[in-house]
Structures are given as C-alpha cells and as structure tokens.
Amino acid sequence: MILDISEFLQIFSPISLHHSEPGCYNNPWVFWSESEGCENNSSSADLGTPPMIHEKIKSALSNTHCWCFFAQFWAPVTIDSRxxxxxxxxxxxxxxxxxxxxxxxxxSEKYKYNIDANKLHIEPDHIILSGGPATAFRNCRASIDKAHGFLLEMNDKLISVMVPICFAFKSNCIGVLEFLFNDSEYKLASFLVYTVEAIKKAGLDVFYVQHLIPYKAISGLEVTKDEIEEALKVVCETHNLALAQVWIPYEDKYNVPFSYSLKDSKTKRLLAIKLTGYLYAVTNFEKYLRFGDLTPRAIEEELLLVTLQDYKPRYISKLHSNKLIGWDFGFPSPPRALAICLRSNDTGDFNYAFEFIWTKHSNYKIFLEAILLTLKRCLPRFKFASGTEIGDELHIHNKVGGTKFKIFQGKRSMVVDDIAHSEVKCKTTPIVLPREVIEKQFGKTMNDAAKDLNVSLSTFKRKFKELDIPEWPGPNFMKRNINDSSVIQMNTNEEDNGAIEYTSTVNLNKNELTIKAEYEDDMIKFNLPISQATFVNIKKEMGKKLELGDKTYKLKYLDEDGDWITLKSDEEMTDCIKSSRKSGRIVIRMRVLPSPQPI
Incomplete structure (x- = not known):
C-alpha cells in the first residue's frame, strides 16, 4: 500500500524525520533524523558517523534512480567496546x-551487525547478527543476493544489494549501502553501475574486485594477463565480437559468513573474479563489462561461469534477459555467447574462463571454429583445462535444449596447417632467451629490447619474469631517487661478461601506484591503488593537493620513451599505467600545466 507523506512520517513518530522529495522521475525520497551524526541510544556508544559522511550519503541516494527500491546506510558504531x-x-x-x-x-533499527573480528559469535537474544552488511563490510566487496536475516520474515522474494563505501584514494570501509528490490525484472548490472556513478559524484568511492587478484601468489599471472589482453583485442576485432572477458577462480580467504540467515555459517564459496575484458563496437554491453569490476560472481550461478568447475565448453544460442542485464534490448536478434576453460603452460593448473559475446553471426559452428583458431594463434601456450589442444575435435554443450555438437570434426591436420601458415601472428613460437642475452638489453625500453631480439613484447616480458628479474631496468632506471621506497636500487659494477648486477632493496607493491607531479616550483607525491587510478580521481587529487580550480590545468605523463604525453581520459590513464610498467618504473611522473583560459 502506497502512503502519502504525512502517513509515512506518522509511522516513525515520535522521531522527527526530515526529507527531500524526488528531484526527477525514478529518484527516491530521502529521509534523515534531526539527531543524525551521533548515536544517542547508548551512553557507551561512540560519537557515530561524522555529519560530512551523512551529507555525502544523502547526496548519493538522491541521485540514485530505479523504478522501485529501498535503501539505507549501515554505519560502524562502538557499543560496549564492540x-x-x-x-x-x-x-x-x-x-x-x-x-x-x-x-x-x-x-532494521532494532538490529545490529557484528563486524568485530574478535567477537564473531551471535548473541543469545539474536539482536546482534552476522552476514548481510557485515560480510560486505569485512570483505570490502559488493554483493547481490537473496533477502537475509529478518527480511525473510517480511518477504522471501526480496533481492538485496550490498555496496561497501570508502573515501576516494582510501582503503578503509566507512559503511555499507543496502538496496532492496522486489523479485522482479530489474537490470541489476545497470543499476549497480549507475549507483556507483552517483556515489562517486557525491565524493565517495567503492571497492573493486581487482585487489583480490592474487598476482604475487601465482607465478606468471601478471605477464599472462598481458598476453590475454592482447589476444582478446585481436579476437574481438577480427571476428567483430561485442565483448570478451576472462574470469579466474577465487576462494574467499577471510572465512567469514556467506549465509545471510541468522546462523553463523562459515562455509566458503568459490567465486569468479574478472581478470580482464575487452569491449568492441557494441556499447550496449558496457554496463555488463563494468559490472564485473564491482562484484565477483558465484560459480554455479550461471552456466557461463560453471565451466570453471567442469571444464566443459558451452555455447548459448540466445542470451535471455534476466535480473542482471537485458541481453536482447535494442538488437534485431538476441546475442550469442561461448564460454571455455583454458590453462596456460606458464601458470600450471590455474584455470581461466573465457567468455565471448557477439550479435552478428552466420554458420555458428564455422564461427566458433574461427574464434578458437584465432585464439590458438594468439595464445600458443594455452590449451583446454581438460588437456585437449585447441583445434582438436571438441564437444560443445548447447544450453538451449541441453544438446551437444562437435566442431573440428576430422580437421586436425587442416587446423595445424592453417595455424602454421596463417598471416595472423599474435605471438611468436616459443624461443630460448638465455639470461646473458637479456642482460645485454638492460638500459633500453622493453619495446626496443623486444625488437632487437626479434620477439613480441609479451614473450620478452614472460622470459625475463621466468629468470626472476624483479623489475625491468629501463633507460631512466639509474636516474631514480635512491631513497624512494618504491624504486629498485642498482649496482653498476660490470662483470667480465658485460652484465649489470642488480639487487632489489625494497618491497614492490604492484597493486599500488606512486605518482609524482610537478607544478611550477612545487612537487607532490602520493600513493594510489591501481583499482582507483582513474583520470577523474587523479585530476581531483592533483587539484586538491595543489589548490587548483577545476578546468584550470591539464596533465601530462612521462612515457617509456621519455616523451611527455597529454592525459585526458581513463583510456589514456590505462596507457599511462602500462607505460610505467613497460619502462620499469613504478613511479608515474606527471606534469601539471595551466590550461589556456578563454578571452
């Protein structure tokens, strides 16, 4: 039953609620109490959430839009030292x-959720709960799930979306935004992406799944990721695919409840997190691509991801709209998809789920063969997780009707010959590069070194990583500040064989950037997680630290060739980060220059 505003406020009496009306269609009513910003229910509680955070949360909520939802902010408080x-x-x-x-x-106001790592048990009176927003807060990870806890007593068809919140450039969670929907046709991927935009507009930020990727724990994963990114680009552009993504398995390491019931279940659930992706030609799928950066996917939730468990290739001849995304919106025919599970010789038994989506197609069997052949050319060191080589006869499961079909039937010799003589060359064949040969390239950019050795950049990077060289010593290597905690120190004593001896003296965090920026006579330095290194965030931080007005300055960065490149977008920011890696730098050097003002 829909109430008028006076009836709605009367329900909360004697508490006096302030409110703002919807600014436009599908924007919500936003409510807050006079006592916000301080917890008055207990003398042992802390001072509650600072008013500044309340204002930002209200701003974010007022700019969130959807047909029908309820949202509230769960904030950390201390009550009785808990x-x-x-x-x-x-x-x-x-x-x-x-x-x-x-x-x-x-x-909701009667319950609290436990986020105390030392006191995870549930109180006998069931007023202090586990799961729900507490899981999102502790894991710093957005989630989409069925209704939890006491919600089940009201409506078992509600969908719950939990979004942990932080300050831009910070890693500490300051609270969780909870959204509730009726169990109906909502495009939750689009909603979550738009909600994150509203949160950022309010001056806050969210957490991204990339910080979960275990680069350091799995040898060769970072270099393999670079190879995969190049391959996805080639496959999409060669065959006019709309989207390609790669997912990797991840088991939660925090051992906190995933169950949203009153029971403190500590059952671990296998998740899939997006390693990388490539969007080509069809912008309608951008929300789905960005959605993968915001929250992991539970394996077994979708057939496209269950392949990580059973290794069976799956083809979907018609992607139907669901609560996550409207696949068939705006296209003359529904998109199709292929999911396969591969392994690389460079990362052993570690699995990669490749997901390809397209909207234009002809004979689907020939089309699938063409996709896999191009992938084979680009990733010669990959094969199916089941042990089958790409190009061998393959059984593919068709989701529609639960049938199977074969590709590459009796074509093995033709496939091998086709690969050998193809003009499409994404990668070179395996090549031996002794350490002494690579060491003679020290002091050059990686691009130049790869060209001199007549190998691809990805092959070159993989080889020097295999030799346990911690970081590539490029042309600017010797110029770094020896006191900088993120720079490798060099000893330039040359041995008889001409090699340069090097030692790593500090811990290198590849998930964090160090940015140095010059402006006139000033220089600033700050660190930033790679997952938050967007153009807007960096420019905003520059302006704040240098006290510059918006649109009064522009940015340039120093690339691996020693040139200053103008920085204007997230795409160029990605190039900037890649350039820093190619040159062997972890420190990104920038210049802040005044923008010409209109007369």
Missing amino acids: RLLSTSDQPFAITHLYNNFAQYRLL
Whole structure:
C-alpha cells in the first residue's frame, strides 16, 4: 500500500524525520533524523558517523534512480567496546512510500551487525547478527543476493544489494549501502553501475574486485594477463565480437559468513573474479563489462561461469534477459555467447574462463571454429583445462535444449596447417632467451629490447619474469631517487661478461601506484591503488593537493620513451599505467600545466 507523506512520517513518530522529495522521475525520497551524526541510544556508544559522511550519503541516494527500491546506510558504531553496524540515525531512501518498506526500516533499527573480528559469535537474544552488511563490510566487496536475516520474515522474494563505501584514494570501509528490490525484472548490472556513478559524484568511492587478484601468489599471472589482453583485442576485432572477458577462480580467504540467515555459517564459496575484458563496437554491453569490476560472481550461478568447475565448453544460442542485464534490448536478434576453460603452460593448473559475446553471426559452428583458431594463434601456450589442444575435435554443450555438437570434426591436420601458415601472428613460437642475452638489453625500453631480439613484447616480458628479474631496468632506471621506497636500487659494477648486477632493496607493491607531479616550483607525491587510478580521481587529487580550480590545468605523463604525453581520459590513464610498467618504473611522473583560459 502506497502512503502519502504525512502517513509515512506518522509511522516513525515520535522521531522527527526530515526529507527531500524526488528531484526527477525514478529518484527516491530521502529521509534523515534531526539527531543524525551521533548515536544517542547508548551512553557507551561512540560519537557515530561524522555529519560530512551523512551529507555525502544523502547526496548519493538522491541521485540514485530505479523504478522501485529501498535503501539505507549501515554505519560502524562502538557499543560496549564492540564494533557493530547500525542504521540508527542514518539516512535512508525510498522510491515509493510503501508501508512494508517503512516497517522494514523500523525493524532494521532494532538490529545490529557484528563486524568485530574478535567477537564473531551471535548473541543469545539474536539482536546482534552476522552476514548481510557485515560480510560486505569485512570483505570490502559488493554483493547481490537473496533477502537475509529478518527480511525473510517480511518477504522471501526480496533481492538485496550490498555496496561497501570508502573515501576516494582510501582503503578503509566507512559503511555499507543496502538496496532492496522486489523479485522482479530489474537490470541489476545497470543499476549497480549507475549507483556507483552517483556515489562517486557525491565524493565517495567503492571497492573493486581487482585487489583480490592474487598476482604475487601465482607465478606468471601478471605477464599472462598481458598476453590475454592482447589476444582478446585481436579476437574481438577480427571476428567483430561485442565483448570478451576472462574470469579466474577465487576462494574467499577471510572465512567469514556467506549465509545471510541468522546462523553463523562459515562455509566458503568459490567465486569468479574478472581478470580482464575487452569491449568492441557494441556499447550496449558496457554496463555488463563494468559490472564485473564491482562484484565477483558465484560459480554455479550461471552456466557461463560453471565451466570453471567442469571444464566443459558451452555455447548459448540466445542470451535471455534476466535480473542482471537485458541481453536482447535494442538488437534485431538476441546475442550469442561461448564460454571455455583454458590453462596456460606458464601458470600450471590455474584455470581461466573465457567468455565471448557477439550479435552478428552466420554458420555458428564455422564461427566458433574461427574464434578458437584465432585464439590458438594468439595464445600458443594455452590449451583446454581438460588437456585437449585447441583445434582438436571438441564437444560443445548447447544450453538451449541441453544438446551437444562437435566442431573440428576430422580437421586436425587442416587446423595445424592453417595455424602454421596463417598471416595472423599474435605471438611468436616459443624461443630460448638465455639470461646473458637479456642482460645485454638492460638500459633500453622493453619495446626496443623486444625488437632487437626479434620477439613480441609479451614473450620478452614472460622470459625475463621466468629468470626472476624483479623489475625491468629501463633507460631512466639509474636516474631514480635512491631513497624512494618504491624504486629498485642498482649496482653498476660490470662483470667480465658485460652484465649489470642488480639487487632489489625494497618491497614492490604492484597493486599500488606512486605518482609524482610537478607544478611550477612545487612537487607532490602520493600513493594510489591501481583499482582507483582513474583520470577523474587523479585530476581531483592533483587539484586538491595543489589548490587548483577545476578546468584550470591539464596533465601530462612521462612515457617509456621519455616523451611527455597529454592525459585526458581513463583510456589514456590505462596507457599511462602500462607505460610505467613497460619502462620499469613504478613511479608515474606527471606534469601539471595551466590550461589556456578563454578571452
């Protein structure tokens, strides 16, 4: 039942609620109490959430839009020396003034969620719960799931979306935004992406799954990722695919509850996190691509990801719209998809789920063969996780009807010959590069060194990683500040064989960037997680530290060839990061220059 505003406010009496009306269609009503910013229910509680955070949360909620949802902010408080999440005196929002949403809000204020790592047991009175927003807070990971805890008492068809919040450039979670929907046709990928944009517009940020990727734990993964990125680009552009993504398995390491019931279940669930992706030609799929950066996917939830478990290739002749995304929107025919599970010789038994989506096609069997042949050319060191070579006769499961079909039937000799004589060359064949040969290239850029040795950049990078060279000593290597904690130190004593001896003196964090920027006579330096290194974030941080007005300055970065390149977009920021890796730098050097002002 929809109430008018006076009836809705009366439900919360005697608490006096302030509110702002929807600014436009599908924007919510936003509510807050006079006592927000301080927890008054217990004398042993801390001072609650700072008013600044409340204002930012209200701003983010007011700019979030969807047909029908309820949202509230769970903030950390300390009660009786225990860290908990609470909605008391926190902002909340509703698109429609439904009575059941008001009742859920009142019920939420009676409960707390435990985020104290040393006190994870559940209280006998069940007022302090586990799971739900506590899991999102502790893991710093957005999630989409069925209704949890006391929600089941109200409606077992609700969908819950949890979004942990942080400050830009910070790694500490400051609370969790919870969104509830009725179990109906909502395109949750688009909603989550748009919600993150509203959160960023309010001056806050979210966490990205890339920080979960275990680069350091799996030898060769970072170099293999670079190879995969090149291959996805070639495959998409060669065959006009809309989208290609690669997912890797991940088991949660925190051993915290995934169950959203009242029981403290510590069952671990295998997740898939996006390693990388490439969008080509069809921008309608951008939301799906970005969605993979925001939250992992639970394996077994979708057939495209279950291949990580059973290694069976899957073809979907028609992607149907679901709660996640509207696949058939705006296309004359529904998109099709292929999912396969591969392994690389360079990373052993580690699995990669390749996902390809396209909208234009002819004979699907020939089309699938063509995709796999191009992938074979680009990734010669990969084969199916089942042990089959790419190009061998292959059984593919068709989701529609649960049938199977074969490709490459009796074509093995033709396939091998085709690969050998193809003009499409993504990678060179395996080549031996002794350490002494590579060492003679020290002091050059990696691009120049690879060209001199007549190998691809990816092959060259893989080879020097195999030799346990911690970082490539490029042309600017000797110029680095020896006191910089993120720079490798060099000893230039030359041995008889002409090699340069080097030692690593510090810990190198490849998930974090160090940025140095010059502006007139000033220089600043700050660190930033790679997952948050967007053009907008970096420019905003520059402006804040140098006290510059927006649109009054521009940025340039120093690339691996020693040239200053103008930086204007996220795509160029990605090139900037790649350039720093190619040159052997972890420190990105930038210049802040005044922009010409209109007369």
